[in-house]
Amino acid sequence: MAKTVKKVSKSKASKTSSTKLGQFDGKKAMAHVEHLAVTIGPRFTGTAGEHKAADYIAKTFKSFKLATKLQKFTVDTFDSPKCSLKVLDGKKWRDIAIEPIGMSGSTPAKGFTGEFYYAESGEAEYFSDEMTGKIVLVCGNIGEANRYKFLAYKPKALIIIEGGMGVRPLRMNIRDEALKAYGKLPMGRILHLDGVDIVNKNITKAKLTIVNTRRKSHSSNVIGELKGTDFPDEVVVICGHYDTSRGVPGALDNAAGTALVMELARVLALQGSKRTLRFIAFAAEETGLVGSKHYATELLKADKRQKAAKGFNDKADKTELTRHVLTYNIDVHGAIIGRHGFSFSGHEDIGAAVRLLAKEIGMVASASVGPMSSDGSPLAAIGIPALQFARGGGTGGYLHSPGDDIRLVSAGALEKAGVFSEILLRRYITQAVAMPFPREIPEDQKKKLAMYKVRDPAQAAKDKRAAAAKKAGKKVAKKAKRRSAK
């Protein structure tokens, strides 16, 4: 009896092989986004959601047989138990939607009733003595240089009107570098149209309540490593942050980027790699790139330790830091409607590689010199070239707000970005006979990266002591000078 051969539809088979350029599976990535953004939900720095996500990612990395570990560190986090704004519109009090700015100050627990002062776009020209004791409204933000000037007028609170109509009140926090400038001022954000209404109707009376509490907690970078078969001493970091702004599902930003990293880890671990791949899900990005800065600091410390060790040959030996040859960072992705864009810090060939591949496979993607405000930049600032990949577009107004949810993400959009990344990494990193990108950052780019620079804490403490000693020395010298003048 002849065996019946199962008929395979020819057209179907050839269609899959021609459209499927890689093994990256958008559906598998989508399942990770669902787990992170829906099952777990908000993953703010130092909270239970972030810790649950770390466990999930670590478990996933382990299932791909990656050498997996958590890099734990201390963080500042906050809760905002109370936040409300009422305005007196004609004779009626009504509520206005407001989001507190985390790490900012608090009003009394019961709030206070005060008057608005509209300082337009927050430039110093709009500051006036009339701001004293008032709730100041600005559209946009007060520039760094003007913050101390602003505080000198002793305003009672600051409310930022969102700059765009489609932007929901963002859930942001003051980053460390701005904390001192803003002091203990209570701060919040409102919708653009609510701002228009208040200014247009000349509403002056308001009742504001903002309570922010600050506490110490911990976060963890999740690291899964695949050792290189031919060049184990060349380490390429493939990363994305998994934390979110407070109370935000963060589907696009950045459950999607984390999912891309996880699915790339599965695929590239199956294919094998000549170079060492270090897949990292960074924590605490939204509170000021804290996770990647911690990773960079640890690299600097190891570098110093290894260089100081007996028998270290400066010309021949590599340190943990100099073994790192490239960072591929993925932040904000998966948008059904969007546009791909790369930003790089390093040799122009990195941008060229992206542009050529985009032409070859017919995906439109820009590639321009960075830095991008994400986890690749602190690593670029200590000398590791970075390529950072984002998908922007119309969804921008939803980032850092509760609107950044699963409705905006699709498996198809993830697959396009995933396949592109897979081919790029396979061609230039995992299977390349020679590393194609030099380990260098051009001088003009270094200047732009300075704001992301971390320092070895031991060296920073030493410098601080030296500066204090110098200052004290000057004082002594001044006194001596005055004495001798007498």
Ligand SMILES: [Zn+2]
């Ligand atoms: Zn992000």
